[in-house]
Amino acid sequence: MKPGFSNAHMNLVYAVIGDEDAAVKKINETKLIEQRRARFAKALPYAENWYKLQPENIDAVSTLKDIYTVTKNTEKAAALKTKLAELEAKQTK
Numbered sequence: 001m002k003p004g005f006s007n008a009h010m011n012l013v014y015a016v017i018g019d020e021d022a023a024v025k026k027i028n029e030t031k032l033i034e035q036r037r038a039r040f041a042k043a044l045p046y047a048e049n050w051y052k053l054q055p056e057n058i059d060a061v062s063t064l065k066d067i068y069t070v071t072k073n074t075e076k077a078a079a080l081k082t083k084l085a086e087l088e089a090k091q092t093k
Contacts, residue, residue: 040070058087 047064054060065080 037070037072040067043067044071056087058084058091061087 044067047060047067050057050060051064061080061084065077065084068074068077068080
């Protein structure tokens with residue numbers, strides 16, 4: 001590479017940095033996902049209490065299932081998915 005060939009240096013800069021727009025977008029998405037997960041975790045105790053008070057309420061079950069899914073509690077989410085299906089089946093009869 002010629003030391004005075006500015007285009008070569010420019011190309012190397014962009015090659016090393018990569019797709020900055022995509023990187024910034026991923027960072028922002030990650031922050032948004034983390035913020036969403038934090039909001040859902042904060043709402044979790046309220047949703048659990050709602051469910052304890054109304055275990056047959058489809059909205060309570062569905063909401064708590066979704067919160068468990070977002071907060072990555074897959075075991076509890078799966079149990080509530082089953083319960084939700086049972087409640088919806090009862091409702092259609």
